[in-house]
Amino acid sequence: MLARYFSWFAYLPIGIILLMAFLGLSHFNHDISWHLLQDTYIINILSFSIQQAILSSLASVVLGYLSARILFYGQCKKFRKIFLSLCLLSFILPSFILISGILSLFGAQGILQPWLPADWQLYGLSGILIAHLWLNFPFALRIFSINFQAIDHTSWQLARQLKFSRWQLFCLLEWPRMRASFFGLLGLIFLLCFNSFAVVLTLGGGPKSSTLEVAIFQALKYDFNLGEALILSWLQFGIASLAFLISLKLGKLVWLSSGEHQAPSIFPVSRFTFFSSHIFYIGLCLIILLPLIALLMQIELSDLVNYAWLSLLEPLVYTITLAGITALLAFLMTSLFLPTFTSTWQNTSYFLACIGLLTPAMVIAVGVYAYLLGKQVSWFTTPSLWIILINTLLTLPYLVNQVRSPYIVYHQHYNHLQRQLKLSFFKKFTIATQWLSPYWFIGTLVTFLFALGDVSVFAIFGQSDSPTLPWLIYRYASTYKLADAAITSWVLLFICILFVFLLEHYLQAKYEVSIYAKNQST
Amino acid sequence: MLRINQLKFQYKKSANLLSYHFSINTGSIAILQGISGIGKTTLLHLIAGFLPASQGEIYWHQQALHRLPVEKRPVSLLFQQNNLFEHLTIAENLQLGHKLPPTQILASLIHLGGDARWLTAYPRQLSGGQQQRVALVRTLMRPEPLVLLDEPFSELDPQTRTNARQWVATYAHTHKKTLLLVSHDPQDIEQLDAQPIYIT
Numbered sequence: 001m002l003a004r005y006f007s008w009f010a011y012l013p014i015g016i017i018l019l020m021a022f023l024g025l026s027h028f029n030h031d032i033s034w035h036l037l038q039d040t041y042i043i044n045i046l047s048f049s050i051q052q053a054i055l056s057s058l059a060s061v062v063l064g065y066l067s068a069r070i071l072f073y074g075q076c077k078k079f080r081k082i083f084l085s086l087c088l089l090s091f092i093l094p095s096f097i098l099i100s101g102i103l104s105l106f107g108a109q110g111i112l113q114p115w116l117p118a119d120w121q122l123y124g125l126s127g128i129l130i131a132h133l134w135l136n137f138p139f140a141l142r143i144f145s146i147n148f149q150a151i152d153h154t155s156w157q158l159a160r161q162l163k164f165s166r167w168q169l170f171c172l173l174e175w176p177r178m179r180a181s182f183f184g185l186l187g188l189i190f191l192l193c194f195n196s197f198a199v200v201l202t203l204g205g206g207p208k209s210s211t212l213e214v215a216i217f218q219a220l221k222y223d224f225n226l227g228e229a230l231i232l233s234w235l236q237f238g239i240a241s242l243a244f245l246i247s248l249k250l251g252k253l254v255w256l257s258s259g260e261h262q263a264p265s266i267f268p269v270s271r272f273t274f275f276s277s278h279i280f281y282i283g284l285c286l287i288i289l290l291p292l293i294a295l296l297m298q299i300e301l302s303d304l305v306n307y308a309w310l311s312l313l314e315p316l317v318y319t320i321t322l323a324g325i326t327a328l329l330a331f332l333m334t335s336l337f338l339p340t341f342t343s344t345w346q347n348t349s350y351f352l353a354c355i356g357l358l359t360p361a362m363v364i365a366v367g368v369y370a371y372l373l374g375k376q377v378s379w380f381t382t383p384s385l386w387i388i389l390i391n392t393l394l395t396l397p398y399l400v401n402q403v404r405s406p407y408i409v410y411h412q413h414y415n416h417l418q419r420q421l422k423l424s425f426f427k428k429f430t431i432a433t434q435w436l437s438p439y440w441f442i443g444t445l446v447t448f449l450f451a452l453g454d455v456s457v458f459a460i461f462g463q464s465d466s467p468t469l470p471w472l473i474y475r476y477a478s479t480y481k482l483a484d485a486a487i488t489s490w491v492l493l494f495i496c497i498l499f500v501f502l503l504e505h506y507l508q509a510k511y512e513v514s515i516y517a518k519n520q521s522t
Numbered sequence: 523m524l525r526i527n528q529l530k531f532q533y534k535k536s537a538n539l540l541s542y543h544f545s546i547n548t549g550s551i552a553i554l555q556g557i558s559g560i561g562k563t564t565l566l567h568l569i570a571g572f573l574p575a576s577q578g579e580i581y582w583h584q585q586a587l588h589r590l591p592v593e594k595r596p597v598s599l600l601f602q603q604n605n606l607f608e609h610l611t612i613a614e615n616l617q618l619g620h621k622l623p624p625t626q627i628l629a630s631l632i633h634l635g636g637d638a639r640w641l642t643a644y645p646r647q648l649s650g651g652q653q654q655r656v657a658l659v660r661t662l663m664r665p666e667p668l669v670l671l672d673e674p675f676s677e678l679d680p681q682t683r684t685n686a687r688q689w690v691a692t693y694a695h696t697h698k699k700t701l702l703l704v705s706h707d708p709q710d711i712e713q714l715d716a717q718p719i720y721i722t
Contacts, residue, residue, distance in 0.1 A: 413604045413608075414604065414607060416572055416601065416604075417601065417604060417605065417607070419572075419592045419593060420570060420592065420597075420598070420599050420601075420619075421618050421619035421664075422593050422619060423618065423619070427618075431607060431609075431610065434609055434610065435607070435609045
């Protein structure tokens with residue numbers, strides 16, 4: 001009981017940062033002219049932000065669903081685990097890596113340039129959509145694939161027994177299992193694309209196709225127009241909150257689970273379907289890998305020799321340190337939150353813990369920045385501290401979502417039992433930790449990977465003389481040092497691959513403990 | 523003596539008001555009977571302290587149980603499900619809630635047709651009946667004098683069921699336990715020499 005009250009104090013740092021951000025945002029009230037909302041420039045930015053987010057999320061989710069369907073019914077099982085890891089990798093991948101890859105593919109000197117139409121323009125809506133699709137479509141595909149596999153074997157058998165048509169199969173078996181994920185994914189990807197910063201900053205190509213997030217950054221860093229930045233931040237916050245609440249209402253997303261589980265083949269597959277789906281499968285793998293391959297092709301031996309390897313060391317250590325501390329902090333905070341997830345205020349606690357998903361990175365960063373500026377606090381002496389704190393708040397939802405459900409399940413299953421057995425606090429803690437440890441590990445790893453790719457917060461607080469790896473990539477790419485950008489991207493990519501495989505290893509271990517043993521008998 | 527005195531409980535306002543009134547002598551065995559959904563499990567949860575009674579009293583000797591939290595009641599309860607932590611081995615599960623040496627617990631388990639090889643397994647690696655025997659052994663061997671068993675033999679085959687009944691009756695008798703069971707099987711009353719309590 002005491003622990004539960006104590007847990008609420010853990011929300012204090014979140015509250016303080018949010019308060020700072022909102023005070024910061026309202027601090028410069030006298031500068032704010034709400035007439036800006038009638039400004040055609042702002043209206044254009046707003047409608048473009050929403051338009052690109054809707055298009056990106058719809059395309060990613062629908063394509064992901066259709067592809068997962070083809071792979072499932074075509075029984076594409078070979079290398080499935082590696083394929084699903086690849087899908088996860090492209091989601092967790094710092095977006096600058098992918099952007100460098102897309103530039104190497106579709107850019108002015110891109111590999112695909114000769115085959116593109118003469119009036120082809122990468123910069124603008126097309127570029128943004130391509131990047132968002134590449135980032136999110138594989139992830140949607142992964143979720144749907146896992147959902148397909150998770151449908152009970154006996155349900156398929158029953159469906160065959162009852163001689164369901166394809167349409168009945170879809171309506172009665174498939175869609176009810178996919179619906180929650182479909183809307184959950186739609187909401188999540190909409191939010192991610194709506195808040196997308198790196199992609200639009202690099203591929204937007206001017207005010208015509210700029211989003212709120214980038215406009216905030218530009219208003220703040222280049223035009224020094226704090227009033228405009230604040231209005232845009234409020235606007236961004238309002239719309240993102242609305243989208244978050246709608247997606248919370250409509251969908252449910254268990255977004256990280258093992259891809260290991262394989263349902264046995266239920267339907268006979270014709271030779272034609274089998275081959276065509278396998279060709280589609282190979283095509284998908286190539287498409288997902290293409291930007292990364294293009295990055296490799298960008299690099300020549302001379303580039304590797306001429307690359308300033310030593311100068312990479314400092315950003316590398318700095319990036320890993322920032323991400324590591326962020327993940328550790330998020331871990332500590334989530335462990336303190338846990339008891340509140342089963343309290344009577346569990347919805348409030350979940351909402352508070354997820355506020356990082358609700359408030360876009362740029363809004364919090366700008367708010368805190370404005371607050372510190374207003375208080376004349378010399379934040380620039382401790383930029384890393386603010387980067388870590390804000391990133392902790394922003395990555396917290398990923399960790400919380402990973403640990404919350406298992407904790408609630410644990411509580412539902414075993415709370416009565418452990419009370420009945422009169423276990424001591426220490427014993428209860430040890431048993432619960434044993435249950436939660438794989439989820440902890442996975443969640444912390446994901447938090448680390450997301451923090452690794454941060455650009456938005458660094459864009460506001462970062463110092464140009466000590467960049468992080470993603471920022472270094474941006475700097476190289478924006479000064480057309482594409483080979484250097486490619487090499488740096490591959491270094492960052494290598495770290496991500498390493499961690500994604502570690503992650504998959506643990507997902508599998510978790511899966512084995514919880515499900516594999518089910519049908520085994522001693 | 524366990525005394526349930528005009529105990530009343532209602533899940534929500536629109537639901538039926540459940541009402542209980544009976545007593546059981548110390549060291550005896552009683553079996554709760556009645557149709558499904560009548561409130562047998564609810565009664566066990568009321569005695570164990572997981573549900574708050576709206577009226578009435580529960581006395582164990584002179585002690586008013588209804589005023590005590592779960593952890594302070596002299597009760598050991600076998601739930602219908604979720605009796606074992608799935609992420610702990612059977613050996614680890616068996617050692618929770620008491621201070622008896624593992625060998626003594628194992629001896630009882632083997633008596634019920636168990637196997638030492640189960641100890642290193644996880645609950646899901648055992649069948650429902652095997653899990654039920656593990657949970658039954660632990661529940662009964664805990665030091666609490668009042669034992670509540672919610673359908674303890676439901677997953678057992680006839681032969682194992684007979685063995686389990688014998689073991690439960692002997693153990694309860696020698697250790698002076700007071701048992702309250704929920705069961706639908708008339709043979710349980712006969713073989714356990716139990717007092718039937720009908721809930722209507």
